[in-house]
Every structure is written in structure tokens, then in C-alpha cells.
Amino acid sequence: MKIHIKNGRLVDPANGIDAQQDVYIAAGRIAAVAAAPEGFVANRVIDAAGLVVCPGLIDLSARLREPGFEYKATLESEMAAAAAGGVTSLACPPDTDPPLDEPGLVEMLKHRARHPNFAHVYPVGALTLGLAGERLTEMAELHEAGCIAFGQANMPVVDTQVLMRALQYAATFDYPVWLQAQDPFLGKDGVAHDGEVATRLGLSGMPVSAETIAIATILQLARDTGVRVHLTRISSAAALEMIAAARSSGIAVTCDVSINHLHLSDQDIGYFNPHAHLVPPLRAGRDRDALRRGLADGTINALCSDHTPVDDDAKQVPFSEAEPGATGLELLLPLTLKWAAEMRLPLGTALARITTDSARILGLPAGTLTVGAAADVCVFDPHGSLRVTRDKLKSQGKNTPFLGMELPGRVRYTLLDGHVAYESRP
Amino acid sequence: MRNPQLDKNGGLQHLLTIDGLPRDVLTAILDTAAPFTEVAEREVKKLPLLRGKSVFNLFFESSTRTRTTFEIAAKRLSADVINLNISTSSTSKGETLLDTVDNLCAMQADMFVVRHAASGAPFLIAQHLAAMGLDHIHVINAGDGRHAHPTQGLLDMYTIRHYKKNFGNLVVAVVGDVLHSRVARSQIHALTTLGVPEVRVIGPKTLIPTEVEKLGVRVFHDMRAGLKDVDVVMMLRLQNERMQGALLPSPQEFFKYYGLTADKLECARPDAIVMHPGPMNRGVEIDSAVADGPHAVILPQVTFGIAVRMAVMSMLAGA
16 A cells, blocks of 8 residues: 655654655555655555644553443544544553553453554553552563553552562663652542632642652652653642752653643633543643643653543542543644644644654654654644534543533544544545 | 523522622522511411422431421422432432432422532532423532532521621631531632621631632631631531541640630620531530520521521522
8 A cells, every 4th residue: 555645734843844745655654755756656645735744643641441441432432533533652551450460461452452453552561460559560571562661540559668669670671660640648539639629619639749749759769760750641830840850860750741731720620520520630720831831841741632531420420429531532633733822832843742752752663754664644634623522522431621612623634554544524 | 601500691590509699699588588587487387489399308418407497498488398318218229319310300399409428419410400401490509518508608697697787897707627618618608799808717727728718718727816806706517527537636625726615705896696507516616605605696597597598499489
């Protein structure tokens, strides 16, 4: 299969390209950019006039809900959502049921994911058995089975000695460890940022210190063990400052933020909107503003969707009882574009945070349209828009605080390994 | 985002919280309640305003006083009252809150009086009714988690107005466990909306919620300083289970520093009134000498509560 994408605006942040250039694809790879390779005859020509051609998006946190939570979502539904969102690679956290703590489960997931073949799936293995924070998993075996990193999803390791051992062991093999920073005690009951909104609504507050204390512990142990640590889904300005300071003192730490925390604050809980019940909680407006700047200046390395499909039954209950999380795969690109427009950022800078920068955290040579790279491509209409409705979302989860909003950008084609995985009409 | 308790014309569709309600709505409720206090003094304590209407008392959390006063209020308006103590019935069989509501709607309910342990539960019901197009069914929040207890806030305002005539020159202190108190939140919103120039909250830092000053109150941790020259002292109930965690060391120490005694009450104005939403813990948040003393208006609060609940029900029903 040979594909010629012509007349498009090619944005490839890894190579600093933002220009009208054609892309030529053969044998699942990028065969050439700008000028056609000699004798190239396309089986299919995609006219991308007025459209942006960029690397397929890489999402650092997308729950596919298999195994164990098939009533919330399935691999089929969520990989279709990924393709519709222009996402070609995604990392999935280990909080499935059972958790991804043994190689057989990981192999099964990788195998199952190859069948719909709408996106490359990179499991994050459990750092401890059952995510219980007590015993280490067989990290080397899990790595061989396909895990690209190890983490605890939203389950903090309570025992700091276990955490230190886990980081030491991961460092032995130079495996990255991805952690969501949340103190298990200060974070115990809180369902909303501890501030005016929680006070007004009578919701249990989760203080910022629940995040910063956990980050302090993680950074200290990262320094001692030399592990490569990635802090997923940070939520506060204070966290951002700590990470910047740690980095300048030589600790190898990266971090990401979710699309929800980039755009929303605790004010968006409104009248107890259960879709705004998230982990970590939406914080104050000044925190959100700091995260927006931090992502722009690169202090925050990448943007993720934190895709968490939740069934209606688990959301149609009072706010504090609602299962946290929001669907997001299909909103990653629109919310990146919205942020870029509001911050007046060049398109290449914005797209880097969901392509080449996230690829670097995954440790993969992806997220670029360099000649020879896998032909994972997203072609979108920057002037189109997406009205977020239950019907439009391909994800089985219809839970998002952006429901009803009109967001910029519309994916027209998603190519995975040189095959069209998704296309929509203009 | 429209305030879900107001209808398209700004009228009261539900009573879910005092937060965000206009001052004239609050005043209208108090004005409507005034003639209802006289009904209690009649030989036949009945008005026909809610005749033929079915009021469901939906209590997901146990309560004696609030449920009883709502029941009396509805019966004095001639409504049919059905009491459901759900903490011991359907949810223990696994039925969801909205399934319960749907079933009661199918029984031609006209009004739900809801108490629930989770903040926001009555909003969920109101939003569900709106989504189902059941605009003729009204919801009254009888206490949700730590969030709101609007009829308590209103009956407290009725009591203050009864004794102090107007709100514009008062200093009011709310004392005790503000953190866990839905009553305190409703009182604060009602007092600030009705124009009380100085609202204070008094308690140890463990029981004062974060950024509470943004609700328009001054925070005091020293009770004597906080009670200085106040016109109204509103005590809050301290639940026994708060003593088990790390919030407070002992009931004795709490009483010593934050319990209302005759001695501490001397800091307030000589004509100050003392209120309590009940049930009281004598010797924990309030001394019996004060609870039974000349400043206390605790029992009139209960009486006025019936009239205020009659007012809310009749206004919601459009009667």
C-alpha cells in the first residue's frame, strides 16, 4: 500500500518542519517528505489541502478498561475512539482487574490489541503486586512481555520502604517509573480541591499538600536511587515549582498534565457535576494557569488525555460517590488546539507536547514523520470543530466535563503503520 | 449555568440551598411564614393549600426532629404525607437513589423532602427530574451531607427577625463545628444575603473549613473575642463521632474553650439571643444554664420551623 498525502500543511515538531510539503508512504513507513521518491506510484492519494498533516498523537495515559471492566469500555470501543481522535500510540495504566502485574496478562492485552489494530498499545506494568504496595512485581519479565514503564496508577505506595526498594529495583534495569503523586493519608477522603468551592459545596477537601508531600518523597527517593521517574498528571502550581527545582538540581524527572487540568478548575464542579470528579482533583484557577504556562515553556514535558471511560451508573450518583475520571482520547487534539490558540503558541510547539515529547517519555522512536519512521499520521482540519455530544463520542464512556462544548479541530484521517485506521467526511 | 432551583422566570422551583438565592426570595419566604404561626394557635390547625398533594419524606439518613416538623407542616397544609426511612429499606437492597426516585414519581409524588448523607444528593434528584421533564415535582433539601440545610437556615432567620426586627445592624456569631455543618453554611449564606453586616465563625482550626472567609465571614479562634458585642449566638451541634478522629482531643477540652457558658456569654451584648439547631449536647457545646436560660430561644426556633416549612411547601406548590 502506497499513500501520497498531498497539498497539506506538514507540521513535524521533531524536525522543526511547518510548511506545505507532501508526504509519501510505502510499506508502512514514511518513504519521503516533500519530493516523491523515484518511481513512486500511489495506490491512494489523500488531498490534504487546507488540512494539517502531523505525526499520529501519543497519549501517555489512556485506560482501555480491559481486562475486567468491559461494562465500562472494551478494547474495540476505546481503540476506535483513539483512531477517531488521531491517537496512534497510547500507554495504558495498570489499574485493570486484575491489575497488569503478571506477564501473561500483559501478553494477552498486547495480543488482543493487535486485532482491532487501531493504535499501538504500550502497557505500564504494575510496580507492586495487585498495586497493593507490598511486594514487587517481576519487572524484568513484565518488561519482556511489553511493559514500557512501571507504575501504580492512582494507588499510592503507602510504605516508603517498599517504594524505595521498588525504585531501586527498577533502576537496576533502568526501567522508568511513572507515579501519580498523592499522599495516601492526606488524600484519603478528599473529593475536591481543598478551597472555597469545596467549602461552599460541603465536599471533603484534598489539600495541595497531598500532592507536594508525595512529590517530595518521590524526588528524594529518585535522587537516592537514580531511577528515571515520570510524574503523571500533576495538578498544582506548587508541584510544578518543586519539579523545576529538582530538575535544576540534577534529578532526572519528567512530568505530564491532563487535558482536564489544563482547561478546568474547581469552579467547573458547578452544581456537583460528577464529570468534574477527577483524580487528582481539579484545583484552583491559579494552579490551572500555572500548568498552562508550564506546559508552554516545557517545564511540563507532555500532555495526556487521562482517558477514563466510566459507565453512566457509576456517575449518576451524588458527587462524592461518583467514580472519578473522564473520557478523553477524542478530546486530546481539540483541547491541545484550544490551549495553543488561547496561549498564542505556534502549532508546532503545541503538537510537540502530544507527539515527539510524549514519545521521548515513552522511550520510543515515534511521534515524528522522519523518513523511515513508522507511518503513524494524523491529518486534521484546524478550522473544523467538534461538538462534544454523547452521540459523537466513539468511546463507550460518555463522561466528560466538556460535554456540550464546541472545540476546535476535526480529525480527517488517522494512519497507523501506513494504513488508514480512520477517516471522516469533510 | 442556571441555578437549578429557580424556574425560567426566576421563581422557586426547588429549595436546595440558600447560596445564590436572591434576597427578595428569602424575604418572601419569611413573610409568607408569618401568618402560618397563627394556624398553630387555632382549634383546627389546618389549611387546605396542599389538599390532594402527596409529599414524600425521603430520609436516607435518620432524623427525628426535621422529619417530624416537615410532616407536621405538610399535614397542616392538608397534604398526604408518606414517610420513607430509606437508610433501612431499598438502598440496602441495592437500589440506586434515582431508581427510588423514579418509583416514587410513578406513584404520583408532588414533592420530595430529601435528607441524604452525601452533599449534592438533592441536586442530583432535581437535575434528574428536569431531565425527565417532571417539572411539576418539587424538591426540598432537608439536609445533604455538609452542604446545606436551607429550611433550618430560614427558620433561624425567622427567629432572628422575630427577636431583633431587622438584620441591618447585627453582629452574629456561628460557633463550633463549622467544617461538618450544613446548618452553618445555610446560616452564613442567609445572614450575608439578608444584609447582616458582620458574620463571625468561631472554632478551633480543625473545625473551620478552608477559605471560609470567602463566604463573607470573619474567623475567630478565641471564643471570648469572637463573642464580643454580638447580638446573636448560633451554636452548632458537635457530633460525638468527631471526637474519635484527630480533630479534637476530648469533649472536656472542647467545652472549656468553645462551649457556651454564662461566663462566656457575658462578652456578648446584654440582649443577645442564643440559638441551637438541636439536638443539643449539653455540657459539650452548650451549658445547661445557658440552654435553659433567659437568652435562649431554642424552643421558639422549633415552633417557627413548622411555619417556615409550611411557607416553603406552599410557595413551591404555587398555593
